[in-house]
Amino acid sequence: MNTNTKDLILESTLKLVNREGLYHLNMKKLAKEAGLAIGTAYIYFDSKETIINELYQKIVRESEVAVFKNFQSERPLKETAIAMMRNLVTCFVSNPDYFSFIEQYGFSPILLKESKEKWLGIIDPLTKLIEKGKNKSLLKNLPTVLLLNLAHGPIIGMLKAFINNQVDLTDEWLQDQLFEACWKSIASENIDPKKG
Incomplete structure (x- = not known):
């Protein structure tokens, strides 16, 4: 697993959640925020709950x-x-x-x-x-x-x-x-x- 990609997902989650709120977070928005394919996010985390x-x-x-x-x-x-x-x-x-x-x-x-x-x-x-x-x-x-x-x-x-x-x-x-x-x-x- 690439820790840089994992950290990028976590940093993007932090920005997105602080900007839009936890309940508006979904994997599609997160992947877009991180500049990744949605499938890449799922390689590292199985759900938004796991990421949070x-x-x-x-x-x-x-x-x-x-x-x-x-x-x-x-x-x-x-x-x-x-x-x-x-x-x-x-x-x-x-x-x-x-x-x-x-x-x-x-x-x-x-x-x-x-x-x-x-x-x-x-x-x-x-x-x-x-x-x-x-x-x-x-x-x-x-x-x-x-x-x-x-x-x-x-x-x-x-x-x-x-x-x-x-x-x-x-x-x-x-x-x-x-x-x-x-x-x-x-x-x-x-x-x-x-x-x-």
């Missing part, structure tokens, strides 16, 4: 690598959390089509259980990091899922604003303000700023 699941898994894998780039668990928790937030923003600012796809279809019934479980590769380490912070009283004593959403919810909102050309999320000052606000939303009130 493989595309989702590819995006999650690449996002996971980006988020955990230079990850060092021995760093102070705040430094680690902000580095991961910065990596997430950098990943999706560089790949806005990835963000749009995950945001629109991350909970779609078209995704197979195995595809949805790929997301756990990102969520599980974050959950463990939050639990560690709670155990050391560095983070608020709130449910982990709430802390996780408090920390990344504003980032998701700002990424949406970036995609809609409402903010310049490449601005480092703006990023710093965003990450500090996210941190403050989860940090324990009596944390020593030097230890966090």
